[in-house]
Amino acid sequence: MISKFNKELKTLVKDKVISPELANKIEQYYATKDVGKPNTLFMVFGVFGALLVGAGIILILAHNWDDFSRTIKTILSFAPMVLGHLLVGFSILKEKSNIWKEASGTFLFFSVGACVAMVSQVYNIPGELASYLLTWTVLCLPLVYVLRSHAVALLIILLSAYYAVQVGVWDYRNNQTPWLYVVFLLAIVPHYWNLLKNKILSNTVMIFNWILPASIAVALSAFVGDDTLGFVTYITLFGLLYTLGRLSIFKKLRTLKNGWLIIGSLGTVVSLMIFTFRWIWEELPSEFHYDFQELFVELVLFISAIAVLGYTIFKNGIKAINLFQIAFIIFWIVYFLLPDIGVLPIVLMNLLVFALGISAIKVGVDTFNFGILNYGLLMISILIICRFFDTGMSFVIRGILFVVVGAGFFLTNYVMLKKQLKIKKQVKDTQL
Amino acid sequence: MKTIHVCIGFVLLALVQLFVPSLMIWEQEDILISGNVYKFKTRPIDPTDPFRGKYITLQYEIDYFPIADTAYRYGDQIKVYIEKDSAGFATVSAISKEPLQTNNDYVEAKVTGNYKNAIHFKLPFDRFYMEETKAYDAEKAYVETNRDTIKNNVYALVYIKEGKSVLKDVIIDGIPIQEYVEK
Numbered sequence: 089m090i091s092k093f094n095k096e097l098k099t100l101v102k103d104k105v106i107s108p109e110l111a112n113k114i115e116q117y118y119a120t121k122d123v124g125k126p127n128t129l130f131m132v133f134g135v136f137g138a139l140l141v142g143a144g145i146i147l148i149l150a151h152n153w154d155d156f157s158r159t160i161k162t163i164l165s166f167a168p169m170v171l172g173h174l175l176v177g178f179s180i181l182k183e184k185s186n187i188w189k190e191a192s193g194t195f196l197f198f199s200v201g202a203c204v205a206m207v208s209q210v211y212n213i214p215g216e217l218a219s220y221l222l223t224w225t226v227l228c229l230p231l232v233y234v235l236r237s238h239a240v241a242l243l244i245i246l247l248s249a250y251y252a253v254q255v256g257v258w259d260y261r262n263n264q265t266p267w268l269y270v271v272f273l274l275a276i277v278p279h280y281w282n283l284l285k286n287k288i289l290s291n292t293v294m295i296f297n298w299i300l301p302a303s304i305a306v307a308l309s310a311f312v313g314d315d316t317l318g319f320v321t322y323i324t325l326f327g328l329l330y331t332l333g334r335l336s337i338f339k340k341l342r343t344l345k346n347g348w349l350i351i352g353s354l355g356t357v358v359s360l361m362i363f364t365f366r367w368i369w370e371e372l373p374s375e376f377h378y379d380f381q382e383l384f385v386e387l388v389l390f391i392s393a394i395a396v397l398g399y400t401i402f403k404n405g406i407k408a409i410n411l412f413q414i415a416f417i418i419f420w421i422v423y424f425l426l427p428d429i430g431v432l433p434i435v436l437m438n439l440l441v442f443a444l445g446i447s448a449i450k451v452g453v454d455t456f457n458f459g460i461l462n463y464g465l466l467m468i469s470i471l472i473i474c475r476f477f478d479t480g481m482s483f484v485i486r487g488i489l490f491v492v493v494g495a496g497f498f499l500t501n502y503v504m505l506k507k508q509l510k511i512k513k514q515v516k517d518t519q520l
Numbered sequence: 521m522k523t524i525h526v527c528i529g530f531v532l533l534a535l536v537q538l539f540v541p542s543l544m545i546w547e548q549e550d551i552l553i554s555g556n557v558y559k560f561k562t563r564p565i566d567p568t569d570p571f572r573g574k575y576i577t578l579q580y581e582i583d584y585f586p587i588a589d590t591a592y593r594y595g596d597q598i599k600v601y602i603e604k605d606s607a608g609f610a611t612v613s614a615i616s617k618e619p620l621q622t623n624n625d626y627v628e629a630k631v632t633g634n635y636k637n638a639i640h641f642k643l644p645f646d647r648f649y650m651e652e653t654k655a656y657d658a659e660k661a662y663v664e665t666n667r668d669t670i671k672n673n674v675y676a677l678v679y680i681k682e683g684k685s686v687l688k689d690v691i692i693d694g695i696p697i698q699e700y701v702e703k
Contacts, residue, residue, distance in 0.1 A: 152574060154651040154698050173534045180526050200537050207541045209649040211548035212687040227537050234530045
């Protein structure tokens with residue numbers, strides 16, 4: 089990085105854009121700027137090292153050494169955890185750098201898991217995988233706040249999602265709901281909020297921005313049934329995620345760093361796309377049998393999404409809202425009020441996805457963002473391809489539609505590129 | 521937050537982290553020392569747990585109790601009361617959702633089905649952890665031993681105290697399964 093930067097500086101001096109003195113000053117400024125700051129690369133290696141060693145210990149202990157006596161096995165199971173305690177204690181007492189705290193915290197996280205696992209082995213404790221994951225998460229959750237460790241927070245988010253899915257989906261003998269997942273998630277929120285307030289542009293925030301909504305989307309499967317009502321819950325969740333991603337605190341972020349927005353948007357489009365088919369409406373139950381829990385989860389998500397939406401309107405005015413944010417409300421209206429009126433719901437869903445595509449194209453054009461522009465075009469193309477499966481359109485019409493959409497791709501990209509070049513030229517002219 | 525507060529917080533957390541597995545050990549040791557021992561006829565099969573390693577699942581011969589009662593449903597938690605038969609093996613004397621007035625030991629179990637006038641259940645001590653290379657051999661050993669017509673040759677040794685149980689060992693032909701596999 090530095091050497092490339094220095095090369096650029098030399099080119100600037102050679103082309104007489106800046107003086108050699110200024111180049112020297114800039115070089116010195118950057119050389120001394122980061123002294124004393126922890127190196128990100130060290131942090132990544134430290135955490136990954138601890139992660140691998142910790143996971144390795146779990147695997148080695150999982151071998152179940154039959155030749156060792158119960159006492160030796162017990163001592164062996166506690167040893168990594170005690171070492172972890174010493175390392176974490178050392179980094180707190182000596183006020184070591186964040187690298188120390190993150191790495192030792194990660195190691196302790198795994199050694200606690202290894203210890204509980206080993207004790208379960210030695211005594212053949214019959215607990216299901218879910219109860220083991222639960223004990224592990226509860227024992228390590230406070231580490232997030234004691235060490236202010238991002239790595240442990242991320243591990244907890246992943247582990248608790250694993251716990252939720254294990255209880256609610258994979259364990260067919262179990263008919264419980266993992267409500268504790270919600271508690272774990274709420275327990276992480278203050279840590280995340282603190283990060284958002286202080287380090288919104290850091291890469292750590294980006295990782296949280298992706299892992300958190302992904303964990304929530306995965307864990308929701310443990311709370312819903314397997315009929316079409318599950319889709320309603322999911323569409324509501326995606327609406328909520330998207331609306332959260334549009335909050336003003338995320339405004340400074342590039343779109344790719346905002347997982348809330350992207351997961352919310354993709355989720356909404358994919359789920360709504362499914363409802364543009366005829367068969368899914370034919371499979372709707374003739375009357376709704378609500379399981380109390382499902383209704384509760386659905387309503388909580390709906391009310392939260394409406395609340396966040398209301399807050400956005402209150403803060404930024406109604407004009408700040410786009411179609412993606414209210415797509416779930418339109419879906420609720422169609423799903424619950426109009427499901428029996430012939431083909432109307434299917435037509436409305438097609439129109440909704442089409443309108444979402446158009447609105448994405450408009451946003452792309454307005455902001456000169458080729459990614460969003462083509463995302464919108466892609467939505468419309470997929471919608472049209474889907475309609476090939478369940479409509480009796482003639483081949484000529486289908487062919488024409490394809491040609492039109494293909495031409496649309498070329499034209500919109502071309503026009504926008506032209507426009508962008510023109511603006512760049514204008515800016516250059518005014519500078520000269 | 522001051523370092524001293526963080527330190528206190530961490531020490532408390534570390535104590536809890538040490539305490540929870542220690543409590544698990546203490547509970548198990550207590551049952552092993554003062555619980556009653558029973559022999560449960562069983563058959564082993566071989567799955568894996570991603571964190572805790574290889575174990576054999578034990579399918580017990582007593583996994584149902586013949587009564588016709590529709591009050592028992594899939595997933596219900598029940599108490600299975602145990603007594604010994606003339607050969608010293610465990611048999612079910614009664615099942616109930618509420619505690620019964622009896623001196624027999626009981627274990628907690630989960631109802632897995634209610635059909636053919638019998639309540640089927642899953643006993644809690646169905647996992648026996650083994651060294652990873654031996655678990656599959658254990659299953660094979662069982663299959664081979666049972667080709668002979670000798671019955672009653674595979675059983676689990678279980679200690680029971682106040683509804684809690686510890687699976688101490690699995691015995692094939694009179695010797696612990698680990699040693700049997702090594703033969």
